[in-house]
Amino acid sequence: MWLTKESKAFWIMARAVKDFVDNEGGGSLPLRGTLPDMTADSDRYVALQGVYRARARRDLERVRARVNAQLQQLGLPAARVDDDDLCRFCRGAAFLHVTRCRSLAQEHARAAADAAAPPLEGAAADDGDDNATVWYVLLRAVGRFRGEHSRYPGARAGEVETDIALLKACASRLLAEWGLPAIARDDHIHEVCRYGAAELASVAALVGGASAQEAIKVVTQQFVPLNNTYIYSGITQTSTTLEV
Known part of the structure; x- marks a missing residue:
């Protein structure tokens, strides 16, 4: 996926997620941070939720670092990719779909x-x-x-x-x-x-x-x-x- 200064923020984030999957993610997308439907008692559910959120924050920071590296390489300001957009992008990475x-x-x-x-x-x-x-x-x-x-x-x-x-x-x-x-x-x-x-x-x-x-x-x-x-x-x- 080739990026240029004219590339939209979406594609910059998509490239960062791809690089994350190929490297730190070990073949997995960044964690969403929410638990799937399951049966558990309250204490274990809350504890597991904390693990998911912590892992999701770690994945987000690693993707953000790759976004910043790409922006620096392209000579673009860090504000080109909004933090809120990047958070939503990582949460929904498993549901991304490109239709040409x-x-x-x-x-x-x-x-x-x-x-x-x-x-x-x-x-x-x-x-x-x-x-x-x-x-x-x-x-x-x-x-x-x-x-x-x-x-x-x-x-x-x-x-x-x-x-x-x-x-x-x-x-x-x-x-x-x-x-x-x-x-x-x-x-x-x-x-x-x-x-x-x-x-x-x-x-x-x-x-x-x-x-x-x-x-x-x-x-x-x-x-x-x-x-x-x-x-x-x-x-x-x-x-x-x-x-x-």
């Missing part, structure tokens, strides 16, 4: 630039409506269909049967480019064309709520956001995320 998301444009660019490595690594053969990869492929095929025909499949009355064949061709080309076998049955393609880009209020409300929840996570920098692509099936009332 991509935009929709980056997702499509990756698929186009790396067709030899399919964006759906390990995609299994079709196992019914519960296979979220089927709907992902069809959503991408719908996007290609719209790009080629300037409309959504099934959107025009009387052309559903024609669009089924066209959408199937789009899906087949997409899978061929990704080097994947056919994972969508004809009834999946029929279903996509049948609803003709309609939007059900209940589904729109659920997906909109999920989107709002994820936006709040990102803005407040609290809780772990969904990683990459989110797929919701109104047929089975299930959802999943795909790293594509």
Whole structure:
């Protein structure tokens, strides 16, 4: 993990914790200072709590020393990393999680630039409506269909049967480019064309709520956001995320 003068305090603390784990921590993260749920009498619990707090303070001081050393090496003032932030960082070190998301444009660019490595690594053969990869492929095929025909499949009355064949061709080309076998049955393609880009209020409300929840996570920098692509099936009332 390379640090520069422009590095945020978060990454400076993360590097310090990593160095602590590799050295003084002996492979363990700094102790949180609180006891996990357990059964004990009051005297032993209080005594054990004191041991935990003392060890947590010792770990914190060692991490703080590494933070200060990094700040000195970078030529940054000690105030760059707040003591309260460092305390919270050490207490929550076991729950740190980095999620590197991509935009929709980056997702499509990756698929186009790396067709030899399919964006759906390990995609299994079709196992019914519960296979979220089927709907992902069809959503991408719908996007290609719209790009080629300037409309959504099934959107025009009387052309559903024609669009089924066209959408199937789009899906087949997409899978061929990704080097994947056919994972969508004809009834999946029929279903996509049948609803003709309609939007059900209940589904729109659920997906909109999920989107709002994820936006709040990102803005407040609290809780772990969904990683990459989110797929919701109104047929089975299930959802999943795909790293594509």
